[in-house]
Amino acid sequence: MxxxxxxxxxxxxxxxxxxxxxxxxxxxxxxxxxxxxxxxxxxxxxxxxxxxxxxxxxxxxxxxxxxxxxxxxxxLDMGNSYVTGVSISGEILSRLPRTIGLGLISMIISFVFGVLLGILAGTHQNRWQDSLSMVIALVGVSMPAFWLALMLVLLFSVKLNLLPASGMGGIEYYILPAIANSVGGIAGIARQTRSSILETIRSDYVTTARSKGLKENEVVMKHILPNALIPIITVAGQSFAGVFGGSLIIETVFSINGLGLYMMSGITSRDYPVVQGCVVLLGIIFSLCMLLVDIAYAFVDPRIKAQYEGESKKKKRKEAVA
Incomplete structure (x- = not known):
């Protein structure tokens, strides 16, 4: 490992x-x-x-x-801004926690609701639960994040006056941005979860588990879902990386003083070092997300464990013979 x-x-x-x-x-x-x-x-x-x-x-x-x-x-020096002359690394470090916080909240929402919708659809194929889940996923995929963000502001901030429309503060300031930023991820994870569930649900070991009298919830959680996780993890990792890219728009709409808003200000003022620093950091974050996906494979897929454990045993045998 x-x-x-x-x-x-x-x-x-x-x-x-x-x-x-x-x-x-x-x-x-x-x-x-x-x-x-x-x-x-x-x-x-x-x-x-x-x-x-x-x-x-x-x-x-x-x-x-x-x-x-x-x-x-x-x-760790990305240079200074052309416009303000301030260190870009310092600005990014001060803004990055807000972007990471928004991204983590959005990803948790995307993963939890996406997996639940996918399980609901996959275990009730061709029923109303399946149709409803896939309609929600289709709407989520088709809906632009900036449009949803504006609609949420109009409804919950302007009309109902329940949540703040912009700025930074307590947890209530993250609710609307996190919802707008997670809908696309929910849709993608739900569709992939459904496909993985349908591929796994017809396997022999699932039939054997049901024939033993296990409850359907136990069959899903202990036998179907663990074996369907690999494609779900892949989509979840891509969604997590996409969340940070989507923060460019979401932070601008909600005036969140994070990395996305900083990058957008650099684009509008043609402040190339700022844009360069932000894009480099986003690229590194995306690469780290894919690294975490690969590491998660090693813990989920027994074939990877067996491959590397087998290679390790062969190496030890060769050393012992030598």
Whole structure:
């Protein structure tokens, strides 16, 4: 098991390096001169050249890339904002807990309700429970998150005056954003759970468990669901990563001072270092989510355990013979 996890951790290194190089290259090729954007149209060529030197923009591309990667990986420094001059790493660290908090709440809602809807649909195939669950999932997949967020604000904040429409504070400020951010995940997990349940429910071991007189709830929880978890875990991991991407819109709608709102402000003001830092971090978070999915496979799928335990035993036998 340790070898499997170590192998996945090693794969993270080239993946993260590739993310950083790709994002830096794309933003480097974006048209426009950051110095002219900062100084304005009235800037003289001398002022522009001086700012190029100060920002390091007069250096070759590979040197700029090397400086950025060195600062990022050895000093956790993503540079300073073109607009405010404030450290991007400090801004991200101060805002990231809000985004992670919203993401975790949204993911818990997505996973719990998505799995419950999927189980309900899979165990009642072609009945009204199945139809209702899939209609809810279809609506959730088709509904844009920003539109749902605005509708929730109109209903619960403007009309009913039950929940705050924007800002930060207690748990009540997270209710509407978490609901708007989790609907898409609920739909995806519910559809995948239903498919996995239907594939597993016809297996021989399920028939054997029922023939022993076990209650249907025990059959579902002890025999069907554990064997249907692998595809569900995959979709859940993708949904969790998507939650952070969706926070860009949700945080803007609800004025949550998190990573998404910070990135949107960087996009609107063409503050490339801010956008670059946020996208790099989101890419790393997505990679970590996929790493957690792979590690979860190792604990859920007995075939992975058997494979690596078998390799470990073979290695010990060879060492003993030698």
């Amino acid at each position: 340790a070898r499997y996890i170590g192998k996945r951790l090693l794969w993270m290194i080239p993946i993260i390096l590739g993310i950083v190089v790709m994002i830096f290259t794309i933003l480097h090729l974006v048209p426009g001169d950051p110095a002219k954007m900062i100084l304005g149209l009235t800037a003289t060529p001398e002022q522009i050249a001086a700012l190029h030197t100060k920002l390091g923009l007069d250096k070759p591309f590979l040197v700029q890339l090397g400086d950025y990667m060195s600062g990022l990986f050895f000093h």
